[in-house]
Amino acid sequence: MSRTIYLNGRFIAEDEARIGALDGGYLFGEGVFETLRADWGRPFRLTEHLERLRRGLRLLELSEPDGLEESGALCARLLRLNRLADEPAAIKLAVSRGPAENGASPPTFLVRATALDQAAMARRRAGLRAGIVPWRRDRLNPLLGIKSLNYLENRLALKWARRQGCDEGIFVNLEGELCEGTFSNLFLVLGETIFTAPESSGLLAGITRGFILETAPALGLEIRRQALSPAQLEACSGAFVTSSLMDLAPLLELGGVAFDAEATGKLQKRLRQAFAASRQA
Numbered sequence: 001m002s003r004t005i006y007l008n009g010r011f012i013a014e015d016e017a018r019i020g021a022l023d024g025g026y027l028f029g030e031g032v033f034e035t036l037r038a039d040w041g042r043p044f045r046l047t048e049h050l051e052r053l054r055r056g057l058r059l060l061e062l063s064e065p066d067g068l069e070e071s072g073a074l075c076a077r078l079l080r081l082n083r084l085a086d087e088p089a090a091i092k093l094a095v096s097r098g099p100a101e102n103g104a105s106p107p108t109f110l111v112r113a114t115a116l117d118q119a120a121m122a123r124r125r126a127g128l129r130a131g132i133v134p135w136r137r138d139r140l141n142p143l144l145g146i147k148s149l150n151y152l153e154n155r156l157a158l159k160w161a162r163r164q165g166c167d168e169g170i171f172v173n174l175e176g177e178l179c180e181g182t183f184s185n186l187f188l189v190l191g192e193t194i195f196t197a198p199e200s201s202g203l204l205a206g207i208t209r210g211f212i213l214e215t216a217p218a219l220g221l222e223i224r225r226q227a228l229s230p231a232q233l234e235a236c237s238g239a240f241v242t243s244s245l246m247d248l249a250p251l252l253e254l255g256g257v258a259f260d261a262e263a264t265g266k267l268q269k270r271l272r273q274a275f276a277a278s279r280q281a
Helices: 024-028 046-060 068-081 118-125 152-163 207-219 230-235 261-280
Strands: 004-007 010-013 031-039 089-096 108-115 128-137 168-173 178-181 185-190 193-196 222-225 238-243 247-254
Touching: 004 068, 010 068, 024 089, 031 046, 046 068, 046 089, 046 207, 068 089, 068 108, 118 247, 128 152, 128 178, 152 168, 185 207, 185 230, 193 207, 207 222, 207 238, 207 247, 207 261, 238 261, 247 261
Parallel strands: 128 168, 128 247, 193 222
Antiparallel strands: 004 010, 004 108, 031 089, 089 108, 168 178, 178 185, 185 193, 185 238, 238 247
């Protein structure tokens, strides 16, 4: 049975969906997307995801599609139609240029809801190994601050990491600073202090990263935004990465430096409990 999706004002079967061959998203990767998690039919931090999506639309000079304001209701209906209202789900919103380069045609707006792969998420939460991507990022590139449909660099870097036997690849910028993963944000831990690279390093400010930054001080944890060097890894007691679907996953290894997940296990447990409480609130 085909999944139901939302496309340009209509709820239709996924296998009946059609996007034009001249759409700027297909031809040039011109568009933005957001991926978020829903539990018990409630999308987590939908407002923050929509704010970031709109920032991307403004940067790419794309108009806001009809229906974006009703994204909450659209997501809720999709979850019901696909019988996902009572289980963890992944939701993707995507907006692309549409078929006319001059902007005369409305943008394409797609919303899709699927069951969250809980087995895959459990494997990630058990611990990941990450390698340092061998090429460097220009932190001044404006596209690094949005979720562009042109996601090729991240995809290429993840393929590189997996060829090295890793689960994730961590980018460094031209200054040699650690900035982010291909699908995650990076945190280093020393005692009760959590370190994260600043936005100016060339990372995408993740929504889950933002939750950590807001929540950690209330849990008695210190947050420091500062440049992170691969040379600092040996001194850290641990590291973890975050994303919207998996929340938080410890790193067992980064750039050849091994970490004991148990060393920061209690800290990560407190953060996971904060996630769970926020979703049930």
